[in-house]
Amino acid sequence: MAEDKSPPAFEQISTLLARGKFVRARELLHAMDPADVAHLLESSPSKARLSLWQLVDPDQEGDILDELSEDVQRGILKLMDADKVAAATEGMETDDLAYVLRGLPDEVYRKVLKAMDAQDRSRLEQVLSYADDTAGAIMNTDTITLRPDVTVDVVMRYLRRKGELPKGTDSLYVVNKADKLVGEVPLSVLVTASPTDKVKEVMDHEPEPVHYNMPETEVAQLFARYDWYSAPVVDDEGHLLGRITVDDVVDIIREDASHSMMSMAGLDDEEDTFAPVLKSTQKRTIWLGINLLTALAAAAVSNLFEDTLAKLATLAVLMTIVPSMGGIAGSQTLTLVIRGMALGHIGTQNSRFLFTKEMAIGLLNGLIWAGLIALIVGLWKQDWELSGIIAFAMGINLIAAAAAGVTVPLVMKKFSIDPALAGGVVLTTVTDVVGLFAFLGSATLLMT
Amino acid sequence: MAEDKSPPAFEQISTLLARGKFVRARELLHAMDPADVAHLLESSPSKARLSLWQLVDPDQEGDILDELSEDVQRGILKLMDADKVAAATEGMETDDLAYVLRGLPDEVYRKVLKAMDAQDRSRLEQVLSYADDTAGAIMNTDTITLRPDVTVDVVMRYLRRKGELPKGTDSLYVVNKADKLVGEVPLSVLVTASPTDKVKEVMDHEPEPVHYNMPETEVAQLFARYDWYSAPVVDDEGHLLGRITVDDVVDIIREDASHSMMSMAGLDDEEDTFAPVLKSTQKRTIWLGINLLTALAAAAVSNLFEDTLAKLATLAVLMTIVPSMGGIAGSQTLTLVIRGMALGHIGTQNSRFLFTKEMAIGLLNGLIWAGLIALIVGLWKQDWELSGIIAFAMGINLIAAAAAGVTVPLVMKKFSIDPALAGGVVLTTVTDVVGLFAFLGSATLLMT
Secondary structure, X not given: OHHHHOOOOHHHHHHHHHOOOHHXXXXXXXXXXXXXXXXXXXXXXXXXXXXXXXXXXXXXXXXXXXXXXXXXXXXXXXXXXXXXXXXHOOOOOHHHHHHHHOOXXXXXXXXXXXXXXXXXXXXXXXXXXOOOOEHHHHOEOXXXXXXXXXXXXXXXXXXXXXXXXXXXXXXXXXXXXXXXXXXXXXXXXXXXXXXXXXXXXXXXXXXXXXXXXXXXXXXXXXXHHHOOOEEEEEOOOOEEXXXXXXXXXXXXXXXXXXXXXXXXXXXXXXXXXXXXXXXXXXXXXXHHHHHHHHHHHHHHHHHHOHHHHHHOHHHHHHOOHHHHHHHHXXXXXXXXXXXXXXXXXXXXXXXXXXXXXXXXXXXXXXXXXXXXXXXHHHHXXXXXXXXXXXXXXXXXXHXXXXXXXXXXXXXXXXXXXXXXHHHHHHHHHHHHHHHHHHHHHHHHHHHO | OHXXXXXXXXXXXXXXXXXXXXXXXXXXXXXXXXXXXXXXXXXXXXXXXXXXXXXXXXXXXXXXXXXXXXXXXXHHHOOOOHHHHHHHOOOOOHHHHHHHHOOOOHHHHHHHHHHOOHHHHHHHHHHHHOOOOEHHHHOEOOOOEEOOOOXXXXXXXXXXXXXXOOOOOOEEEEEOOOOEEEEEEEHHHHOOOOOOOEHHHHOEOOOOOEEOOOEHHHHHHHHHHHOOOEEEEEOOOOXXXXXXXXXHHHHHHHXXXXXXXHHHOOOOOOOOOOOOHHHHHHHHHHHHXXXXXXXXXXXXXXXXXXXXXXXXXXXXXXXXXXXXXXXHHHHHHHHHHHHHHHOOOOOHHHHHHHHHHHHHHHHHHHHXXXXXXXXXXXXXXXXXXXXXXXXXXXXXXXXXXXHHXXXXXXXXXXXXXXXXXXXXXXXXXXXXXXHHHHHHHHHHHHHO
């Protein structure tokens, strides 16, 4: 059962380590699946992680490295010299190796390349030449290609001679003499075809290749939309360069999702849960600094109304309510728009509709919550003028929140700023400033 | 090229609809891939969506329904009668059909079941009998099984006679006479095996089945960790029930990610970007209501210090800074912990380490930002007593934020509350209340 394969309790190995029983711990680690060892490393405090790494099976090092997140992987690579890295990464798939190498310091990187044999190096250099985060960078070059005129029987004999197919092969690609992709034969078609059929009679004549320069997130969207297991990669002229497999796409989808969520909290997306304290603090500081600036901006707005606040302390008690509601309503809209953009649902054509819709929701929300807060404040403070003022501010701010929630991410995207990262801060600055101005400003005009 | 397959611009079809050119719009729609039609529907305002649905190819209805998100799918199903649903869903894979049926009103659901042929119905009823969101509910029952003693040649002849394999077949399963799973033959192994080999000689003797009752998110974690393309599903005794394919897992991963992100903003995870205004407003109201309660709680705390605020309006100007910083620092910790839990990195053993680590970060953050805010307030307001007070409150609140950021999600998980949904509200309530008490309380003690 797969459940039984989940990593042996962290405790078991850490207890062994604590008791100095390294031999037993090493045995346990060697018996584990590389993916499980990687999971164990990710789940360990940074110091324990390095002691664990000393004990892993050298033959598994490459596979384990490949499964680690960037931060954890780099922490470990830093401790290895070039020869060890070269040995550990022997036999890795090209795309995975390229991923590991991109994390190395230049000097080690060059040494590792030197330590490889010529053919591997040239294949690897090709993958490394593609821009990071594109189809080219995540593809494997070990495709099996067929000619259209051979028979299924010949193909089967060729495959039997080969003995083993590259990992994750679910389709064979058909190329013409110029190496251009002309078709695709899924293994499931191959095994049901008659031996005397020619490849061109059974192949899918309209393979759907991706261009090597397509951003990996777009590749992932295509895989998700069309339920692909693999896809061929081609250049401008349609020459077959390699193939992308769904296991790498799954990683991209998980990383993208993690990225959005972490960005919205101002965390670096690769942040390692168990990184050392100083490193984590440093990474989070920028965000807290930016937030301090926005909090000071809000304080500066309140400061303009210090005289009003001195006369009416009740305003001080109530003044946080309107900005708070604006922030929540705005970030609901913001999150919806960010997700819609990530799913590819929002384009120029329907963004006007979306704006109108969210404004209508903002207006409706404005009416609902203005009414409710008017009632609450009126009953609580027995002051119906104040009640009217806070209701007015609430209405204005919820409409402003809706407008900012749609506009901020769309504008940011136009300027290539990641709205998941910066959208929240800009949005709450808007709702804080508008909320405070509307509330304290109208109170100053009407009550003092 | 796959890029060219992206849905024809929304404008093109909507222009045709606006001009009343339904015939041309229908032709365009019929020529599109069902996945693209689904994408177009998801990207359309809710009214346009229903006009579009009238025009889609009846033969594609099932495939399109299957690709839609729950909200959009239900909106459309509501308009169809049972016969139409039965016709549209003919030939769908069992797991996909079960997904669609779960969204139907009881009455329609029974009619659809009745309209099916007996064999399909019994297969479907089996899938429907598994709990939603488990391996059983997402599996297909159309596996191809082999006996261990037959030769590869016999298998190949059997497959050729069959003519076509079920969609997404990448492995054949080997069962004994009691229908218990004993092995697995990937197609990539089958095509390289010698025709005279027996199945038991080439099969993987340690297939890794999942239990039908495993939650789908755990299934997705296994697929991601071990780079699976498909996995067999078994019951308690190891009988083969069906198989799960990676395309469904990709959907689960995307939904889970979307769920966390949307939950953190208090949005229903299936919320349709283009839902009607009233429906959207209604869905967001609960969250705004909860937030109003927490904002009122914060106001009630400030209210305790109304006398102090009346004497010192400067306090009112500055009092939002400390809660705001606490909220941000706390949600950084919260997000990190929620993601760590989602990735399965956080267990009982390392949660104490995590707590200690986050407390250390909180302390360090407390020192940094207390120092900085002391300096800013001291210079701005020329009041070093006030400066000391706000620094003290900042320090306390950042430590409280770290403690709440780790504790809140861990405790919620123990009580089976989704921390992505409710964590943020509880956290900001803590940081608001602690921040205001620390700041206004110490100011009251020392300055009045």
